[in-house]
Amino acid sequence: MDKCPRQYDSYQSTLTPALLAKAKEQLHEDECTRDPSLVQMREFIAKHPQIQRCRTDALFLLRFLRARKFNVTAACEMLENYLRCFQQWPHCFRIRDSFETYEKLIDAAYLVPLGYTSGGQFVLLYRPACLDLSWMRPAHVMKLGAVLAECYCDEEELQVGGMELISDYQGVTVAGLGMWTIMDLKLLMDATTKAMPIRTKRVHILGLPRFGAALVSTCLAMIPLKNQQKVVSFMEFDDELTKQALSQ
Numbered sequence: 001m002d003k004c005p006r007q008y009d010s011y012q013s014t015l016t017p018a019l020l021a022k023a024k025e026q027l028h029e030d031e032c033t034r035d036p037s038l039v040q041m042r043e044f045i046a047k048h049p050q051i052q053r054c055r056t057d058a059l060f061l062l063r064f065l066r067a068r069k070f071n072v073t074a075a076c077e078m079l080e081n082y083l084r085c086f087q088q089w090p091h092c093f094r095i096r097d098s099f100e101t102y103e104k105l106i107d108a109a110y111l112v113p114l115g116y117t118s119g120g121q122f123v124l125l126y127r128p129a130c131l132d133l134s135w136m137r138p139a140h141v142m143k144l145g146a147v148l149a150e151c152y153c154d155e156e157e158l159q160v161g162g163m164e165l166i167s168d169y170q171g172v173t174v175a176g177l178g179m180w181t182i183m184d185l186k187l188l189m190d191a192t193t194k195a196m197p198i199r200t201k202r203v204h205i206l207g208l209p210r211f212g213a214a215l216v217s218t219c220l221a222m223i224p225l226k227n228q229q230k231v232v233s234f235m236e237f238d239d240e241l242t243k244q245a246l247s248q
Contacts, residue, residue: 001053004046011038011058014156019120023160027069037065037072044076051083059154063197066159081195089187092142095150105144108132113148120161121201122152129171138184142191149196162199170207177215185215189222205233 011034015023023029041061045054055061061075064082068074085093095102110130114123131141152158192200208216220228 001055003048003051003054003056005056008038008042009057011035011062015160019157019160022120023066027066027160029066029070033070034062034065037070037075038062040072041065041076041079044072045079048080054079054083059156062156063153063159067197067199078195078197081190082197085191085195092139092187093146093191095143095147097143102144102147105136105140108136110141111144111148113152114166116157116161117164120157122155122158122161122163124148124163124165126165126167128167128169128176129173131176133173133175133179138180138188142188149198153197158198162201164201165203166206167203167208168206169209169212172207172209172212174211177212180215182218185219186222189219193223193227200227200230203231205231208233 013020038058038061041064042056045051045056061079064075064078065072068078090096108130110127112125112127114125116122128141192198205216216233220231
């Protein structure tokens with residue numbers, strides 16, 4: 001993974017005409033902005049004294065450019081934060097556990113990719129009640145989230161369409177929410193808003209018990225107002241409400 005290869009790859013679009021139009025309208029992306037932005041990001045990586053290894057392929061860099069709507073300075077800052085997460089908190093973000101551990105995390109089904117909506121948003125379901133509290137901790141939630149991000153973030157449809165998160169708190173216990181410390185929440189909120197190159201379009205909170213309101217309020221206080229405004233809350237789980245939420 002050479003941060004300054006002799007030759008860089010060229011971008012080959014896999015976007016449909018509709019997604020190309022959406023990228024231009026919503027992200028300010030076209031050939032006139034894309035190619036110069038990739039050049040600038042590659043120069044930034046090559047000259048950065050603290051970056052030792054980093055992917056420089058177009059698809060990887062477009063994660064950050066699209067997440068920041070082709071503001072190159074903001075995209076480079078997000079890339080720095082992304083790389084810092086893996087260095088400073090490897091227990092939460094580095095993929096270095098055994099296959100059996102990840103198999104157990106996946107089988108628990110507390111983070112489930114649901115595919116894409118008709119509007120082109122990638123949907124991820126989070127179910128904290130499925131966590132096995134005998135051994136699972138906040139780091140496992142972030143660890144599997146990081147794995148899923150690496151698996152799906154190279155999909156151009158996700159990069160352009162963004163993501164919707166459904167947080168289903170039905171059946172969650174006090175212990176299931178109480179395991180999160182302020183430091184855990186701060187790390188998670190900073191990572192999702194400042195480091196992970198995913199455009200979160202909306203967060204749907206379903207079935208939140210009254211004892212969980214304080215945790216959600218704490219999380220909201222840690223993120224910018226524009227991100228707070230993306231949160232939609234339904235107090236009770238209902239299939240019709242879920243369909244309504246995803247159709248918006």
